[in-house]
Amino acid sequence: MSRAGLHDASREEAAPLRTPAEAQSYLNDGNSLRSWLLTTDHKRIAILYLTSITGFFAIAATAAAMMRLNLLTPQGALLTAEGYNRAFTMHGVIMVWFFLIPSIPNVFGNFLIPLMIGARDMAFPRLNLASWYIFMAGGLFTLAALIFGGVDTGWTFYTPLSSTYANGNVVLALTAVFIAGWSSILTGINFIVTIHKLRAPGMTWGRLPLFVWTHYATALILVLATPVLTVTLLLVAAERLFGLGIFNPALGGDPLLFQHLFWFYSHPAVYIMVLPAMGVVSELVPAAAHKKLFGYWFVAYSSLAIALVGFLVWGHHMFVSGQSMYASTVFSFLSLVVAVPSAIKVYNWTATLYKGSIALNAAFLFAMGFIGLFVMGGLTGLMLALLAIDVHVHDTYFVVAHFHYIMVGGAVTAYLGAMHFWWPKMFGRMYNEVWGRISAVLVFIGFNVTFFPQFLLGYMGMPRRYHEYPPEFQTLHVLSTGGAGLLGLGYALPLIYLLYSLRHGEPASANPWKATGLEWTVPSPPPTHNFEDTPIVVREPYDYPLSHDSSIA
């Protein structure tokens, strides 16, 4: 790659306050708070999401830090048992519903889908803004639940704990997630309709960037799985408020029904988090290798396969909940099946790199981090899908480590990769490449030091959600907490150098990475209307090498 973005003090001084592209961009189309809060521009809505979910991430990360600090000593160094329960509940609720689920779709999906398909905006711009307001309303309920003392049910809200026994602001937290669900559904509808109806002439399904394919699959899950969570939370709230007994065995109800309904949403929700991440990596890998993506249709259809099969595996969360052995066997088999399309993607990304001329930039390092961590998370997921192993490690740190490898190692790493790849497009400035690489490496190392010991702890029998533990586990817990410190540093660094680049970074060209895709044909940052004339697409996707910087994919 070019040396653009490398630290160079002499040039940094010369960085202009405002480039011509910036002056005409969406960023300068009105500077008042009102122009941001009432915008219907998909790019500005993406920025609204970016700032709000960064805030939620910080809150949830603080809760995680408190947990890790507490676990430094066997008897619990910081929190009471009750406080620890509230910390991990808040960590889970906020990270899942207020960071991970909206992260890539609502920030990068919103920003990029219209640009990638050659449209001026999403199909329903006002609905798009409404979905941000709904999301923020849900966020306020979460903060209220937090400020009034928190919730101690765990993010899974299992009954009858959540419906009968738990104290704390369970209803507030349920309402928060309930409301955020509507935001998800509206976003999903917007994605599906936009991708169907607003593709530019010549942008056939076979020419869509895979980022768009994976978001299409994600949107299907958002639309079809979220309402099941909505109605489930409604039932729990009705049980707490009106004394209904659907999940209360004393009143004829069935607590297991809650688990069925909850995981019918929450397992596909894992794919809501990881499919967009796969879309990001499918863009980053060919751009870094300057090579056509290997097996386009396999990657595209495997996204749909994951979305489909992902709906049929929820019972693997319930192997020890007393469901029938036949049901468990079928769910176990289907859980192994869903690994196949995921593996296809990993093989295709790897094959794309083969004989490529690879640019080892920050975005690519994050993408590589994703592949490594996702493979670890996926393979341990296969172990957990096997009945015998699951019975042994159910509800231990092994499970905690497994899903953090997928959600944090996978989704968050890809989120940061996307941030580094599209930052110049979004804000028109190059960040410091060296710091970018440092933070990519820090995140990878910090993550492994944090969570690999948790696999070992889990296999040795450390149960999840305990605020104290036997002394022989201390070494691994201290190691894990130390890793969390590194990881936290890796997450904090981008906040600094990316914000710094806004003012001091070198102006970015329209296509700084020499990548294909319509978003790289418009100025950085893009003008409000994206394209002066509707583009006409005549070439296949990932048609590397580029003949010219601005040639259209």
Add this chain to the structure above:
Amino acid sequence: MTTLRHEPFLDIARQREADRLGMVVFLASEAMLFGALVMGLLALRTFQPAPFAAASERLNLLAGSVNTAVLLTSSLLVAIGAEARALNRNRLATWMLGIAALLGIAFLIIKGREYYQEYGEGLMPGAGPYQDFGSPGARMFMDGYFVATGLHAFHVLVGVAMLAGCAWRLRRSDPPSKVGIENVGLYWHLVDVVWVFLFPILYLSR
């Protein structure tokens, strides 16, 4: 007159297609909302058929049947109203949608009376002068009954508001388009279809 075509679309026909698709996808989402409840009731019936039938026996079949007829009729009127709008017979369309909305209100009144009756007979979980379910399974049936029909009634309420709004706007200078009315109609048909599933599951499983 407000502009009909909105920003991201280059032509109005495509915008109308998008509006239609958006509504259909939303209805798929709504179907999953009720689908979860229906699956829960199905599980209950599979595992506890006798209490399920006993509880179903105690519902007011006459009221349920009348309500089915009321909703189906209003759906027919909405379909006629949308066609009338397509033929620019806006007055007819106003009448059709207005009467459909009134039928929706009639549905809610009948449903409300049913709830009151069940309240008096001790069939409302956690409320009423006394509780009389006969068995835990029957109580769970009534839980499911109230949640499913309550959620449905809420949808009826929203649908009535949308139909009345359409009827009102049809009298003004910028009436809603045919696709606009059809979209409201689609929503109303979904409310109808959900009832067509709930009615036999709840009332006829005796």
